[in-house]
Amino acid sequence: MPKNKFKLNIGSILEAEEGAHVEFDIDALLKLDEKTEMPITAAVQVMKLSHEVNVTAKKFTAEASVVCSRCIKKFKQKISIKLIERQFLFERPHVVEDADDLYLxxxxxxxxxxxxxxxxxxxxxxxxxxxxxxxxxxxCAVCGKNLNLGDCGHNHDVDISSIETQKPLLKLKELFKQSQNGKTTDKQTKSSTKPNQKKI
Ligand SMILES: [Zn+2]
Ligand SMILES: [Zn+2]
Structure with a gap:
């Protein structure tokens, strides 16, 4: 059975005084799910405290295989996290507020x-x-060609998505105009009837 590279032996500090710490250089594949594994590197320090150990990971990097949201090309994206810090408790507390965030x-x-x-x-x-x-x-929205590889001759100035978003706005503008016109004509009729009402 392959050894879990993310399972760290901290026996050397558990019996030691508070403040005792141990370091690990992580360079291993992390399984995200059944299909996905990601190479991870990090410098991890584990320090003993009174009721827990404090785990800090620095220089965390991962390389993810992702799909470009514009050209749907697969590529590797580096993910860097400056600092990860979490406490791993010696004992499960009586009250657990967030089970997903509980580490023992x-x-x-x-x-x-x-x-x-x-x-x-x-x-x-x-x-x-x-x-x-x-x-x-x-x-290209017309022929689907990857435009990073060259132009296909179609007009790309008009972005379909912007037209779609403009349409409802134009409609709103029309409605607004109509209501403005309606108001003014309404006022006009009111004011024009006022003198008549006074006369009566
Ligand atoms: Zn792309
Ligand atoms: Zn095209």
Whole structure:
């Protein structure tokens, strides 16, 4: 059975005084789900405190295989996280506020497993709209050609999405105009009837 590289043996500090710490250089594949593995590097420090160990990960980098949201090309995106910090408790507390954010030391085996912590952090930092390049030209809306590879001759000045968003705005403008006109004519008729009412 392959050894879990994210399961760290902290036996050397568990029996030591508070403040004792141990360092680990992580360079391993992290399993995100059944199909996805991601290479991870990080410098991890584990420090013993009174009721827990404090885990800090610095220089965290991961390389994700993602699909460009403009040209649908697959590419590798580097994800860097400056600092990850979390406490792993010696004992499960009586009241657990957020079970997803509860990390415990495996006291029997004197280990902590930081795979889940890294997984959660990666999800938080995952690019929502991946771009292979800020200059990515995307695909032609007419023929679907990848415009980074060359032009296809179609007109790309008109962005279909902008037309779609403009349409409702134009309609609103029309409605607004109509209501403005309606108001003024309404006022006009009112004011024009006023003198008549006074006379009566
Ligand atoms: Zn792209
Ligand atoms: Zn085209």
């Amino acid at each position: 030391v495996d006291m029997k085996n004197a280990t902590i497993d930081i795979a889940e912590l890294f997984r959660q952090e990666l999800l938080l930092h995952f690019p929502l709209i991946p771009l292979c390049s800020l200059k990515c030209k995307g695909l």
